[in-house]
Amino acid sequence: MIRSYLAHLEASSRGRSITWSTHVSDTAVAPPAAPAARFDSTGPEHCIQRRPDGIYADPAVLGTTVLAAVDSILRSGSVLSGIDYPVLIKAIYDSGPALPTGPDGRPVVRIASDIVPFNAQRRSLYRSVRIAGGEAEYCFEPVFLAGPGGEGEIQTSLDFDEFVADMWTKGIRFGIDIAGVRAGIANPGLGRVVVARRLEPEAGLDATVVEVSDDIHRSDAPRQLSNGKLDLMCFQNRFPQVQGGTRLLQKLPSKVGKPGFELSGIRIEPAAPRDLEFSTYAGEGTSIEKSAAGEFLVAVRTGFLNVDPKTRRIAVGDKIVSRDGVSARTTGNLQLTGDYEEFGDVQEKRVIEGNGITVHGNVYGDIHSRGGMVRLRATLVGGSVHNKHGDIQVDGVTANAILQASAGTVTLQRAENCVISGTRVRIEHAINCEIMADEISIGNAEGCALAARRISIDNTAPWRESEMLVYVLCAECGRIDDMLEQIGARLAQFDAAATRHKLELSHLCAQPEVRKYLEIAGRVRSGEMSLTPAQAQQFKQMGQAVGPELQKIGDVSAARKAVEAEHAEGKALLERFTAQRIERAAGSEVKLRLLQGDTQVRQLAFDPDGACFYDLPAREIKSRLRGNEGTPLHAAASGSYAWGGAAPALP
Template sequence: MPEHSAISVASLGDLVEEQGALPGFVVQRTDGLHVLRSRLDSPAAFLQFVNRVIDAGLYFRNLDYARFVELLYTETAREQGGDPADVFLASGMRPFDPERRALYHSLRADQNEASFLFEPIHALAGEFAHNERASGGRQRDGERTVLDIDEFIAYAWAEGVRYGIDVAAVCEGFELSKPEKRIVARSLPAQPGKDAEIRELAPGLHRNNAPRRMVSGRVDLRQFETRYPQVAASLRLVQKVPSKPGVDGRLISGEAIPALPAKDFELASLAGPGTQVKREKDVEFLVSSVCGFLSVDTQTNQFSVGDKIVSHEGVSTRTTGDLLLTGEVYEQHGEIQEQRIVRCRSITAHADVFGHVQSMGGIVHLKHNLVGGSASNEAGDIVVDGVASGATLSALNGCVTLRRADNCVILARRAEIGQATACTIVADELELDISEACAAASRWLHVRLSRSRREIDNVFLVRVPDLSAHTTQIATLQKRLETLLKAIAGQRERIAAMREEKELANYLRLAEKLRRKELTLRPEQEVSWRRLAGQVAPALKALAQLSQSVTEMDAEHGRISVNVGELIAERDALSAGIACSVEQMVDETRISMFLYRPADPPLSSLSSKELKARLRRTDAATRLLFAGAKGSFAWTYQSATS
């Protein structure tokens, strides 16, 4: 590095004084210039100082470039609230000789990088006389001129390159023996911020679409492992990972490149029903506030926990497979496709159902159509707001309510149907507004309008129980009651006769007085009492046996009487409320009494094909009540015992 004309610290003050005094945050010390960070209000103040130095034709000698850039573009210690320690800047300032400045002429710069053509420079005679005089020697013609990094920084600053100089690369370029263009400064790209994130904490938050493994170890390909996760109360579901701000970049001109802001969100916006936000040591958690099923809305990303399972994706091979749900309420907004099975307690389906819905006792509410599938409920009701077509509906312990049914099989304790066409119906009670070509069997049946369809008539069977077995059993038991009453009366007559015998009567009278302590025996009387007791002992034994026999027959009579009462009540219940009424018939309609035995297999156990044939068949179990194409019909069953 060349030696230039030295300027002492004392004369430095005079030199700077010509351009303006040193700012209050820069002090001169024996080793050079120091920046008092505690006095530096902002990087802009330091920038003004540097501009003033460069504009004055000076440059910093032995400049600490890293500190230099830090002071220019980093928040001050006062702004950061950090360490306000003084920092070394440079050993001093020197004039930048115009002849030396002319050596740095090949800098090319744009916004992102700057290049410089490095080439050996050899001085001619008489060149740089000022420098030679200052050094006390003379430079020979043809001797290579040494460039200086401090001068280069000052030159680059004046050319607009105020950031990103690669000091090592520049110094290496000065040593090159042949011309070469190299990059000497690069801009610093902005580092984007890190968006706020959600970190999952609770296990099983994601649905597991692996095939369900059964207890036996076999795999059921029709079901997925986990579709609707269930969580406990006060369980941490997710944690918010805060966003991190980006780091601004810097163009070589010194202008900042703003970093893209990180995206943030409020964790409270993800808290749906059954969840809440808790903060612990500046960390936010989304916590379940109740026990239930966890669902995440794919539209809003909102978490919710409740006893109702809500699904918007439908039931299919691709999305869910068959479902076995343990929750109280299941709400499905998508279609349940063909051959898919949903087992649950209560279900509300908002779209068409083509598969099979099986309830364990809640309510099955299909708000749209049931087409080609089935709906069953073991101990509850089924309601279809739309059309049931080619479907099977079974609620043997509940009510089936339909607006319209076409070609369906309906089995229920009670059925309420608006319009039924070509349906097969078995119910204890049937309320049918319009019937077209249907076959129905019911204990109580009311039809407003009956008409045929495609020459197929309506067939209504009034189910009447065969009570002959009850009648026979009741008669047998009543005959047994009569026999018992006669036997009890005979035994009681014998008991009365034995009690009237003289010796036994005297013994029983004295024994009663002794028991009541109305009589006390003297010692000589006790011998006679014992003698009398021995004489009547056989009679007392026979009397006890007769009394025991009467007690047993009374108990049997009571049991049989209860059985007779139960059989009569059962017979009356089976025969009560049996009636049929058709308000208007406009086509062929056949109404028959269908006699069945209570012990026979129920009609609901037959297959659909067998059931349809059975309801339309005429045999010994059926007795025609009405056949015609016009008019009305009303009939109430009267049992033979009524």
């Protein structure tokens, strides 16, 4: 039936090519595209050619067509003598080594030397085969043929070509172990041998992501200093920086695996390879770029590379993000140019230098910020935080630490045994701390020594052997007071001079001739009277008579006006310095709402025109606040206390 079907296909396909579709059985691979030259079928089956040097299959119709032809030959009681089993398997299933090629470059499919009948007597030599777990076992043992005339038995041996034909008819069409079978034939007493094995499918390759830039790699080598020496506490390049447009990662697409085959020749498809969503790798500052070269993750800006290990997202930004902590093993000391965010702990004696530093773990080392916010979301124990131009905030407990914000606010929840300074200091609960700032606001203060211009504390109390000391800083007004004294003395001199000039003018104007002349002159200037020529001549002679006195009156009047002008300037200067002194004195105040133990309040002078009074080394702050400086203002163990400027204590 198969032979007639193939003959029908051959007859119907003359003058046109035949295309084998997927509707054909999948027990063999689809044949490759047929070449232009035709194959002269001179064998017993379509696509099989018998040549003087062997049996050939049509390379244009490999796969299902060859399978059908071989199946027809073997089931018809024939044997492929001198079979080339690897070539046969390649021609039918496309599994195994590549087919040899001829001079024209076309595959040469020589599957056997000849096709011969399978002797029925010899067919009986082949036993059944045991199939289990994808393997076929055959029991090799001595075999015998009946002697001539049916008398006696003659020992003989199996034949590999016959073995393949017999296994084919028993359903084993793939995977025969040539070496194992030949060994069993050569040694009949070998017993059970695995003669065929299932070919497991070869898994494909899942889609993967590979690095394509060396710029994304860290360098943990010691940093080389400008003098050529190595700093063993710092790494060369712990946080890589990439330029905009740099290709960072490439997606390698998935690759389909190779199929396997059951012993029956049924195809076993490999598992489908897994793909991945490349866009999930793109974070802020990166994008996906597709080109003929492939699919890449590209940095769209210049910045620091940050990788989130949980989401695998890669971002490029101004902030450095680390999740490994800061220690001698992971990062060493850090000297950074941008903002920094750390999710791990900062170990003891490790130093972070940078801008805008945020740490989510505990801090035991030192942090130095040139500006921006320093935010510690856990605890600060035994370390220090310094910020030149920015705030400091610790969300957890702060103990045995130093915190200094030269131009910023220090905000703490609970501080124990700390030295703190800043423009403003706000603490919920402070115990045994030394604090100096321009403004201090504390909820509960126990055993602290603190100094500021403006102080507000809800509750104060001593702590163990540490007394509670409050220093209200008042501006030093000595130079202003000296200036006010000098200005006051000068104004008194101006007042005395003005009085002398006034008395002298009164004396000069009281002379009869002078008074009469001045009276007539005033009436003439106002138009109350007019003089005849004779009277005018007489008035002129009168003026000449009192001329020296009039000259002296003019000089005294000018001197008086000069003194009055200088007096006005001195008075304005006095008012300005007085207002300045009032402003300085009014800027200092202290409010203690509840005293729950011995608390001392003292007044301490400072120079507002000098260097920043609170930006001092921690050791100096501690020694100054625990001394006996200042003028006592109040000492009590209960009640409340308020003091403002130079005013007396308020109720």
